[in-house]
Amino acid sequence: MSDTNRRAFLRATGLAGGLAFAGVAAGQDETTTASEETTTDEGDDAGLVTVESDGDFEATVERIRSDIEDSADMTLVTTVDHAENAESAGTDLPPTTLFLFGNPQIGTQLMQQSQTTGMDLPQKMLVWEDxxxxxxxxxxxxxVAGRHGIDAPGMVAEQVASVLRSLATGAE
Structure with missing residues (x-):
């Protein structure tokens, strides 16, 4: 899918604004939700979904940045280049970039249900090379929803998960 079509998909579905809504259903056991996607609930990576990108590091970072910035519903709060920060401290780190982004309207609704959700908002997406x-x-x-005791319809959680997956992979 081209970058233009992906951004149009995110806008047309109205789901792009739901990205900050990450955390809207009950907890989930460790599962594999797609051949290249893994979700865990135990250990140091509790609640994380990791997908492998088809693109190189720079292309992946730029695609995600563009998708967030081009969305009418999302706000890119900041980008952190952890590798650059490591270099400034005289140490090495493989390419690692963190995006903080969200939709204040959706995020506020979540925090009205549980203010501790503010610990996990805005949404974060980490691009890293291994x-x-x-x-x-x-x-x-x-x-995230289980962590904060948020009760929301499963359909919303599925839509948010789909949008996050689309943003992470660049696919519909």
Missing amino acids: GDAVNVTYNDPTW
């Missing part, structure tokens, strides 16, 4: 692989990791919406 050897030859480029990965994208984000918080599983169902895990």
Whole structure:
């Protein structure tokens, strides 16, 4: 899917604004939700979804940045280049970039249900290189909801998960 079509898809479905709504259903056991996507609920990576990108690191970072910035519903709060920060401290880190983004209207609704949700908002998406692989990791919406006791319809959680997956992978 071209970048233009992907952005049009996110806008047309009206789901792009739901990205900050990550965390809208009950908890989830460890599962594999797609061949290249893994969600966990135990250990150090509790509640994280990781997908492998088809693109190289820079292309993946730019695609995600563009999709967020081109969305009428999302706000890019900041981008953190962890590798650049490591270099400024005289250490090395493989390419690692964090995006903080969201939709204040949706996020506020979540925090009205549970103010502690503010610990997980705005939404975060990490692009990181591990050897030859480029990965994208984000918080599983169902895990976040369970963490904060948020009760929301499963359909909304599925839509948010779909949008996050689309943003992470660049696919519909």
